[in-house]
Amino acid sequence: MEIRVLGELDVRVGGISVVPSAPKPRQVLALLALRVGEVVPACLLAEELWSGRPPRSARTTVQTYVLQLRELIDRALASGAADGAAERASAKDVLATSPGGYRLNGGGGAADVAEFERLAGLGYCAMDAEDHALAASRLAEALAVWRGPAFADVPTGGQLAVEAKRLEESRLYVLDQRIEADLRLGRHRALIAELTVLVDRYRTHEGLHGQYMIALHRSGRRGEALEAYQRLRTTLVRELGMEPGPGLRRLQRAILLAGPEREPTEPTEPAEPAAPGEAGSRAARLSRVG
DSSP: OEEEOSSSOEEEETTEEOOOSSHHHHHHHHHHHHTTTSEEEHHHHHHHHHTTOOOTTHHHHHHHHHHHHHHHHHHHHHHHHHTTOSSOOOHHHHEEEETTEEEEOOTTOOBHHHHHHHHHHHHHHHHHTTOHHHHHHHHHHHHHTOOSSTTTTSOOOHHHHHHHHHHHHHHHHHHHHHHHHHHHTTOHHHHHHHHHHHHHHSTTOHHHHHHHHHHHHHTTOHHHHHHHHHHHHHHHHHHHSOOOOHHHHHHHHHHHHHOTTSOOSSOOOOSOOOOSSSSSOHHHHSOOOO
């Protein structure tokens, strides 16, 4: 089985898609795919589908959606058998009923969330070892696993919305660390175009703005670096009622003191940007899914 949720939902059995077109069965499959190998309680599926207000027929309706998914899986398995597969599993083996819920069995197949986390972990280890070239490479590979926003074509209830947000926070942290690795490799000029787009998209993200300021300053564009700080400060005050954090303020002062042709004399890195789970190790920040 191949499972991809970092973008449009794509679940394949023997290379054949088993993603339903109807929205609610698609939601059920997305939640099962995200927790592949785990039992997902029927009550949790009902909560996802009806936002905590399930109808009296919720359990029967969930069973109906599971049957629809099994029909798609059965067709994919039958096609695989027709193509000469040695042994055919049943749809109930792939999407099993367990006490209180259902379990999607991946059979050791590929899952994009697991691959993203594996590559990100390798990148973090390389950063810790100060191997910035390897870190930049591995973190870029992790980001390339994404094809768009998580569950891009799936209606999200409470559970999937939380998971989508968590995954996006993980992606942003990997992006932050990849840019940091590139900065340490002296690639500041090459980063300016990318960071220009990113600070426009994430208008209150202090980490990305700090990296943008560093890249501009090191490229001899001190005035633009200071203007970037002022734009961020104006946005933070107007939209959130807060000033930039101490790390970013130190960076602004360092750029002011350094002058147009010198490196800042104080630490140039702003405070570590928000990541999933402020406390704990880097591994904990990317909590494993299924």
